[in-house]
Amino acid sequence: MAADLLHSPLPKSATDLFGDPIEDSHPLWLNPSKFSDQEFDPESYISDLRTFVPFDTLRSELRSHLGSLKHELVELINRDYSDFVSLSTKLVDVDAAVVRMRAPLLEIKEKILSFRGSVEVSLMALQSRLKQRAQANEAREVLELLLDTFHVVSKVEKLIKELPSVPADWSSGSLNSAEKGHLSNGLSFQHIENGMNLRETQSMLLERIASEMNRLKFYIAHSQNMPFIENMEKRIHNASLLLDTSLGHCFVDGLENRDANAVYNCLRAYAAIDNMNSPEEIFRSTVVAPFVQIVIPHGSSRVVGVLSTDELEQDYERIKQYIRDDCKFLLDISFTENSGLHVFSFLANSILKEVLSAIQTGKPGAFSPGRPTQFLQNYKSSLDFLAHLEGYCPTRPAVIKLRAEAVYVEFMKQWNTGVYFSLRFQEIAGALDSELMITSLVPSQNTSNQQKNVQRLLLRQSISLMDCLRLCWADDVLVLSCSDKFLRLFLQLISRYSSWLSAGLNARRAKSTSTNTGSEWAISASPDDFLYIIHDLKCLVEEVCGDYLEHVLELLKMCPAEVLDLVKQSILHGGNSLRVLHPLVINLIVDTLVEKSVEDLRQLKGITATYRMTNKPLPVRHSPYVSGVLRPLKAFLDGERAATYLTSDLREQLLHGAANEITHRYYELAAELINMARKTESSLQKIRLGAQRRAGASSDVADHNVSDTDKICMQLFLDIQEYGRNLASLGIDATSIPTYRSLWQCTAPPDKQNTISF
Template identity: 80%
Template structure:
């Protein structure tokens, strides 16, 4: 469209160098489009208005309209003779119209007449079709009623062909009249014919069930009809007889483990959509007796049952009974392409009875108040459910089993949330008790970390025990593994906060500001060595065997979940790593404070040389040998040799030496600054006194001032200090404060060279 809008109008050959044509149009206006059959004025104008003002567009269109009118006048003038002759040819037009109207009216009357006959024929046809539809509907209803009557009669006839129902069958509630109806003189007199009679009866019952299914279909389509209502009693009696006979036949087949009979009865139950009755009969007849023996409940006492609330042995006995008494039925109901998948004997017969027995006989098994027994029973129950799922023929059957209301109700009995709360209080409370202490307590027993270097502090040992408790087999519930992972991170956070609070309290000197921080104010550098050692071992254990153990427990989870778990544990380990620098700083501060006591003797140098005639010093001061003694004693101690790694030893040595040197420089620079200011003031006073007395100065340039003596003493001292640093393995020239100290006190000729 853009190309068309911008295409220019053609110009005549004579207009190439002449004046502009008066009726020329702008490039965006294309009059040729107005004659396009698909021309849409609204869209055309909306497109133009995006880049052409409305007033301009209106002006151009009016101009084009004027041009068209002008062109029309020119055309009329050009062909005026033809235009005038056109009017002379229009003679007797009205007569021609009258002559044309007559045949048209005749045709109209014929069409209306034909249309009326067609409408009457159509109405008659529609009436006949309605009558036909009503007749068909009536016939269908009649056929439905006849089929219903025939099916009811057939069912009653088939019921009469059933073998006699023994009078001692359990649950028989058929009156004498009904028994007479189903009796045909056949009796189970001979044991050798019992199997054939059961199979015959089951086949007949399956056939009756199939007919009853048809009968239900007919009744559903013929509701509220008097004929059907008159047959309701007959249908109910037939249904009652079928259910009773089918139940007795199914029980007989179960007692004799007759596969054919059971198969036929199950198909009959499935045909009548009465699976609940079959499941209930199997539960009460086969499952309930052996469950009652395993887990006695009710008025039968506790004979034969295990004592206590432990379920592990009970489940083992139940599994054996299932293999002996139930497996045959489970195999029949799971036969491929048999249509018996609608039954759920695992859930509605076996699991339902087991749940009821536990609730009545051992209700304490579900109580999380005793965590160890609860977890043992819970895991045994999960194992039992896995055993039941093993009888499912497919994954879809397993999914269906887990969606059963009984299965859901069984899982609701195990309140893992309360169990976790109790475990949380137990594990977290144990760590809190260990951290509520006024001193760091080294333990004499060996930790169970599994390596040659064990944890030292009882607080650290307690943390590791709590961390391991989160994932122990006798504590962990896999369905709550997210909660135990969170507990793991909370334990690490609690330990980290305990250390951080203690270090902060030690730094500020206010242990009362944070409860549980008393240990930090009284801790010695050796105690902090224990902390560094334990932090290293905790990190190695958490990032090593501990992480592998957790990932092994959760191996059934997806790779995304495992990655998140791994990242969480590693981040928890990093929270311990960030505590090492503050702990090392605490050791450095303690050692520096001890060294500062000897550095304070530096102030005595001023009194030694001020206003005295002592010569230039030639040896270092006695205090220098004591400045680094606390650091040396600490590093050569047994604890440092045992618990301090090479990396941390180097870091601690460098940090302590740098901080002591910085203190040394501050004291020395202040001392030299004060000495020089004092020397300058005394010099001014002496010169003023000599001028007033008129005497010449007898002070030669070779005289050595007290400030020079002080600086020389400090220079000798820092040389000895540098040698002592070198003995400890520290290069004094690498310390910025030492270079500044050298520049402060060294003679001019030795300012640029540091040697000692």
């Protein structure tokens, strides 16, 4: 076998460039190094390759790789042949060596198993003992807990029994010598000799009992469902009731006598037993309710038949005074720093709760938004009252806690500002809408209105808009919590006014004869009436974007900067929506004046009848109608209203706009007239030539007389010269109007085409 391997042909060298293909080369998809991986799986490897390599090719490559491996094996054997041959000679008496090694190994295995068994037995015993120890500890803890519970219950009962030995009505703060010494409960009266009264001593004892009760609650919570504890429940319940009763009597006595130390100790006792409701309710019923009953009679004490208003401002002032006199004493104690008494909320659950109940029973109409003015007064007075209560809070967290109280939230829910805004919306929007429904523009004659900026407005509709806009942010209307709604109402009022004005302008421009509700005023309005609108629009824009904007921003100055920026943009947007209407009104005035001028311009059609088929000579003066073309514009500009309400810029804008439009219409009519005249003359000329041919006359006989078209053009030329002089009298250079230059070239004789002169 070795000889065969020795005589096997060696693999070709990689440098054999002209021989057979190199057998060691492999395609890229075949990686022989993966065959030596421990996790190599031939089946999965072949299945993966078969997805893109044909089976025959794969088999051929694997056989080729097998051949190369055999060549490598032969090469290795030939290289280390001596070692390979001597390998078998070294393997002598292997079985005997194995038998010799097996005996000690078995012996070690038996010892290990034996030792392992003993360790497991010891471990189980140790775990059993540990378990018993844990159970014993648990039982001891339970027993200690039960004993501590029993001792605490006994101690509480003993302390409670000694409470009657300290009379609650001791107020002199002195004891006789026989009573001085030591109480049976171990509480020394040494501190009494230093000036401490017996009420304070009783409160200290109650605080001590309360701390023991708190400890008792802890024990009960950790020993539930135990028969021993269940048998003591009656004793615990009785002790708790006696403590609550005694603590309540001591707390009331301390409030009545303004004993700060006694009240402080009682509150600490209540806090220790986690009972905040009792002192709040006691303070409400004994201190707050009597003076609130006096201020706002309610319930059975309310006198039937006595006329009472629902206004709350004076009631709140009296309640504030009572709070300063009767409640500040306890409030200062409850807000003592680092006292742990911050858990009480006497402001909300005692004072505000009683006030809310009194208003709901004695003055339920105070919360009704049906009378908006009174509702707003009561609402603002209530907010001021809440701010007064918050003033007693020493810190911001205390204010936040007060506002989160259920009574505080319930009190705020009583004020239905949404309904109030709806009523104000109907009132304000309805007032503007009723004014806009008037069928004519009505100048205001009311001089009693003392608002400086409103007096500048001329029309009732504009004054009504400004009044409504001011009402949105008036002190006797605005609710700051609804400021977003009032801002929206402001924009709606501006939009309503703009829509009313736009609808009227569109109806006037369309010359609608049908009844369009809200637009009748525009159909019947004269150009002078539209001057009122121009003036009012200017004043409204200046007011809204000026003082009105500053007033609103001042009211909302507490809002964030980004909110104020949005409010400012909204108001400026409303002012701009009015500003864009200004040129529309001017254009409508221009259109109206142009229509009146066109009525006179239409008389130029009579020029054709004057010179057609007549022997009149060439005209030498302008037509009479020319003087009336610019008369409506001049009369409008010379009028009293234009002089009063038109600024110089608006006057120039209106004048040039009207002049350009009138000249354009003049050019259209003149060009049409000349075109028609020339067509008519051409037709007549053809008829005359035909008649001459039939009569045998020479066809080349020309008529050297002036034609009717020339006469018409000459008349129009004289007319536009006069029209240019009239424009100059108004301050307009006719040559600056493009359509006038076109009109001149259309009518001027050939020798005057390039020179415009009047």
